[in-house]
Amino acid sequence: MPPLAVLCHHGPVPVTFLAHQAPVLPMKRRWPGLDGVALVAGSMVPDLAVTTLRTTPRYLAGVPLWWEGHTLADQWNWCLPVGLVLTLLLRRLVLPALAPYLPDAGGFHLQDLRHVGRVRYRWWVIVGSLLIGSVSHVVIDGFTHPTGWAVGVVPGLDRGVASVLQVVASVALSIVALWQMWLIGRDRSICVWNGVEPTPPVRPVAETAVRAVAVLLTLAAAAWASTQTERCSTIVVMTWFALSLVGAVVLAVAVRVGSGVAGRSPARPFRPVRPTRRCVPGARSG
Numbered sequence: 001m002p003p004l005a006v007l008c009h010h011g012p013v014p015v016t017f018l019a020h021q022a023p024v025l026p027m028k029r030r031w032p033g034l035d036g037v038a039l040v041a042g043s044m045v046p047d048l049a050v051t052t053l054r055t056t057p058r059y060l061a062g063v064p065l066w067w068e069g070h071t072l073a074d075q076w077n078w079c080l081p082v083g084l085v086l087t088l089l090l091r092r093l094v095l096p097a098l099a100p101y102l103p104d105a106g107g108f109h110l111q112d113l114r115h116v117g118r119v120r121y122r123w124w125v126i127v128g129s130l131l132i133g134s135v136s137h138v139v140i141d142g143f144t145h146p147t148g149w150a151v152g153v154v155p156g157l158d159r160g161v162a163s164v165l166q167v168v169a170s171v172a173l174s175i176v177a178l179w180q181m182w183l184i185g186r187d188r189s190i191c192v193w194n195g196v197e198p199t200p201p202v203r204p205v206a207e208t209a210v211r212a213v214a215v216l217l218t219l220a221a222a223a224w225a226s227t228q229t230e231r232c233s234t235i236v237v238m239t240w241f242a243l244s245l246v247g248a249v250v251l252a253v254a255v256r257v258g259s260g261v262a263g264r265s266p267a268r269p270f271r272p273v274r275p276t277r278r279c280v281p282g283a284r285s286g
């Protein structure tokens, strides 16, 4: 039987967002043919399974209603199906609709994320990228959780060392992920990968209203998640994260309906544009 409550003892650390993206972002930069959205979704999705722990009821007709998310079997049972849905929603709906409402954040050029829906990858590239992301998550967790699979297997790695690595990895990997995000923004790589010329930040319609609703939805998600404290604090955090994703989907639908779907560029197979000096502001001449 999978360890039902194991995650509740140490939390989703290294942190689900930022730290776990540290290994996959350089992969996308090195091999742009990989599906970046699937890589990132895969690197987060094992921890989303925490939201299913300690549910009531726990079984339906003898079938468990929860997933541990970090076992080998759950790479197929949880990470693949949930990750595919997450990838689809992020690429086709959430990022194209909501990224224009993000602050561009200077060199990070976060608004470039609105272009990720312009290309389509072959199914095996999506599945492969997703599993690379989820397996990378499990590998890191194995070394940085006191109950990780590598503890007691790798010489010198005991529960105490893993506890220290838990904190160190959260900080260090988050810094690496931020650095990679800055490199991607600096080079306008998302534009290159999606075949569009970089443009200045946009001012979307109803900018203030949409941002205000996003904040309210996030606060509502936090309020609902706080009702789950009797399950455990880790479940509260991941429930907040998952409900915020649901809120983002709802808001993206509203924005899409409000602005109309006409005028969107048709999707095309993955074929990065040739990087030019105009596309790559950070490139050196000569």
Ligand SMILES: [Zn+2]
Pocket (backbone or CB within 6 Å): 012, 013, 046, 047, 070, 137, 141
């Ligand atoms: Zn994890």
